[in-house]
Amino acid sequence: MELKSIGIVNSPFKVKKDSPHQGRFSEEISTIEIFPEYAEALDGIEKFSNLFVIYWMDRSGPASLTVVPHGRTEKRGLFATRAPVRPNSLGLCMVELVKREGNVLTVKWLDALDQSPVLDIKPFVPDIDCL
Amino acid sequence: MELKSIGIVNSPFKVKKDSPHQGRFSEEISTIEIFPEYAEALDGIEKFSNLFVIYWMDRSGPASLTVVPHGRTEKRGLFATRAPVRPNSLGLCMVELVKREGNVLTVKWLDALDQSPVLDIKPFVPDIDCL
Numbered sequence: 439m440e441l442k443s444i445g446i447v448n449s450p451f452k453v454k455k456d457s458p459h460q461g462r463f464s465e466e467i468s469t470i471e472i473f474p475e476y477a478e479a480l481d482g483i484e485k486f487s488n489l490f491v492i493y494w495m496d497r498s499g500p501a502s503l504t505v506v507p508h509g510r511t512e513k514r515g516l517f518a519t520r521a522p523v524r525p526n527s528l529g530l531c532m533v534e535l536v537k538r539e540g541n542v543l544t545v546k547w548l549d550a551l552d553q554s555p556v557l558d559i560k561p562f563v564p565d566i567d568c569l
Numbered sequence: 570m571e572l573k574s575i576g577i578v579n580s581p582f583k584v585k586k587d588s589p590h591q592g593r594f595s596e597e598i599s600t601i602e603i604f605p606e607y608a609e610a611l612d613g614i615e616k617f618s619n620l621f622v623i624y625w626m627d628r629s630g631p632a633s634l635t636v637v638p639h640g641r642t643e644k645r646g647l648f649a650t651r652a653p654v655r656p657n658s659l660g661l662c663m664v665e666l667v668k669r670e671g672n673v674l675t676v677k678w679l680d681a682l683d684q685s686p687v688l689d690i691k692p693f694v695p696d697i698d699c700l
Contacts, residue, residue, distance in 0.1 A: 515612030
């Protein structure tokens with residue numbers, strides 16, 4: 439199971455300590471540059487106000503089976519947290535699509551570090567993605 | 570970017586034509602068997618009623634940059650759809666956690682085919698994952 443990058447994140451979060459605990463609570467703007475060979479796959483994406491971005495957390499550090507979640511004091515199993523130190527460094531973030539210009543998506547709420555490889559974009563569909 | 574399987578899906582959906590268009594609209598039950606070496610990472614997961622499952626759609630067919638979405642007649646860019654024929658075969662599904670027994674999660678709403686490799690489990694957190 440080999441992944442390929444379909445694009446790259448341009449974000450104000452250059453290093454880990456700058457990045458928000460949750461992108462959702464940040465007003466910062468990022469862009470996602472989809473590589474030209476995949477640009478056609480964006481057709482119609484502006485119909486959606488929100489997207490899931492799956493990206494590779496390439497600076498996340500080694501996986502750990504237990505972690506102390508942000509703001510807590512007791513260890514918890516990694517899969518019961520959103521901590522980045524995962525067996526597969528897959529980041530998942532629901533973002534607001536501000537605009538699309540060609541192969542560039544401008545988004546809010548993305549917590550990815552600058553230059554993170556993008557793996558997939560899926561439309562957010564409240565009927566199946568929310569309670 | 571190389572992925573490793575952290576578990577396997579056991580599902581009533583043995584072949585593509587049996588699988589629901591959206592798992593959310595199915596009452597079928599699946600189980601996710603997390604491999605013993607990752608079982609500790611499930612500690613505390615039963616605190617969450619819902620989870621994101623990221624899995625590998627190993628029988629999804631070759632990627633296509635445009636598709637005609639289910640129930641539509643016009644082509645749309647792949648990233649504006651949830652179609653499985655993606656550059657990276659990453660399946661994303663929000664599921665209901667029915668129960669956890671050791672390293673086995675019993676879930677509803679999962680649309681993965683039987684024996685799909687599981688890549689990540691993340692808790693669903695409405696404050697950041699919903700509008």
